[in-house]
Amino acid sequence: MSAVTGFRWRVRIERPSAEAAFAALDEAVDALAGQEEGPAIALDLVLPEEDRMADAAAAELAVTMTGASLNLQQVTELVTQLFTCLGAELPPGVLPRTCPAPEPLPERDWVRLSQAGLPAQLVGRFRILMDESHASFWPGRPALRLIASTAFGTGHHATTRGMLVMLDALARRLGRRAPTPMLDVGCGSGVLALAMTRLWKRPVWASDIDPDIMPVLAAHARRNGVALRPSARRGRGEAMACRIAPGLDDPCLRRAGPFRLIVANILAGPLKTLAPALARQLAPDGWLLLSGILADEARSVINRYRRFGLVPVARWCRQGWVTLAFRRPARAYRPLPPAGLLRQRAADPDGRQAQRAGRP
Template sequence: MTDTTQTRFYCRASRADATRLFVLLETEFEDDGFPLAIREINEEADIDEVELYADGNLDVVEDRITRILGDTILSDPLTREKLPDTDWVAASLEGLKPVRAGRFFVHGSHDRAKRRIGDLPIEIEAGLAFGTGHHGTTSGCLDMIWRVAGRERPRNALDLGTGSAVLAIGLAKMARIPVLATDIDPVATKVAVANVRLNHAGAFVETKTATGFHHPVFAKWAPFDMIVANILARPLMRLAPEMATYLTPGGSLILSGILERQRNAVLAAYNGQKFRHVATLAREGWVTLHLKR
């Protein structure tokens, strides 16, 4: 991984306010690609820290953050900190606690000792790819996968926009089925390959850099009994016709990366392709949808 100099913006607030700010900041900086994190600072005092790593015109970034903060009551004010050359992703993830969703236990190498009997562990190392399990969309998808795959027993699956490959690894470990994990970003694919290898899931998971459904790998694998896509609402809506084409009749679609206010628009796009809504799982201002066709 390439080291780089970054500037960290951070503030501290109650858990409820910090969670709300995290969602607002993620929406604001969606197109900038700036990494965000939220972590517990003091459980007893109910204080969490929200941090954003940025570069470019930092004064403009600070103005945008300040506008979003508005009149939120902060435990510690917004602070700008220039970081030394360091692996900032690894440093951020070191402070995150493991996550449980269903029987899945998502953790870093420093938390291996916290595995319990009966866990399906997924070890995710720091990398320049989305998906550590700590985001509401990722943990929501894992929870939904646990419920749906356990009941339906799919024969194969697609993880579209795989990021760190956490969902593909979870599916492979749980159902022991072939899973195609694709991403449009070659850096993400490289991280996914490393995590698949780390979790000994290479016999089940194939990773590929692919844009949309135009890559020949999709024709090779299709149709899929299950498609999981944790990306963003707008691309999910555009992909609705192709999702219908590549999913087996009676197969399941699990979608996330959708803000609560975007839920109805996404459902409308899929209703138009004759999908029916089965369940919605809400978490931290985001929703995960289970649809069938």
């Protein structure tokens, strides 16, 4: 008999309460997933197939937990916590009277399985699909069709989720006005570039330092019907142009700027290093979205970008990761001078002392 390394817990929910239950369970799962040395947890909302949707009275919430040292007692305690959280958020009678028991699963390649087992994650307005058989879920919402992979992101991490939520909010604010040109710095598998071209139906620039991303990026583009072009400077429609370069250090990207929307989901250290280049290439009234930032690093990143004239306008936090939105004012910016020069100007605002000393 195979060693048990994973469990699956299923709860049937009345259809009218399914999405509210999913949101409540998502919050509870995020809290559990953020615990140190806790199990890997994947959440799934399984709706009936489209041809049976009208007649179905219930949907199914499913939670998969995996880990090398998981045991039935530990998982039972976790699902009891989840069941209690759901009961506190939902109207009486929606849930079963008793907490369903978790089901043991045989040992497998859980990284790939958990990715493939999240076929219809709803993030903002986006459906993240890992399985085409679930394409009928949440009809009318834009879909990002991704490939389960052990090497590249699938759009389910809190950093990517934060970016998708921010892009959704920005699209609601801008309406039909496309913030072109657009750029995804450190694009990886291309999830954010795909989301931008899908939202505004305009070509998007993308860049990454790692040439190994190109096969996955090309596969994602094909699966989503997005054209890969040598340039994104002109035209309409869903398309991407990817450059292999560190940050914005590429002649095509320099010529394409300034950009009205730049997104960068990297890490706090590289983001602070890139601050001068990103600020320089951001157009007046442009938007900059940053992610890959731990909660205790957010303040230093904000202060770094403020120095280059960018104004923080929004913040999204989940599982200890922060996504930040900045805007560049319409007037031209000047980097702030060193603190010592600021003190000198405050003491001698007209520069008379400097003139008497013969300095300009």
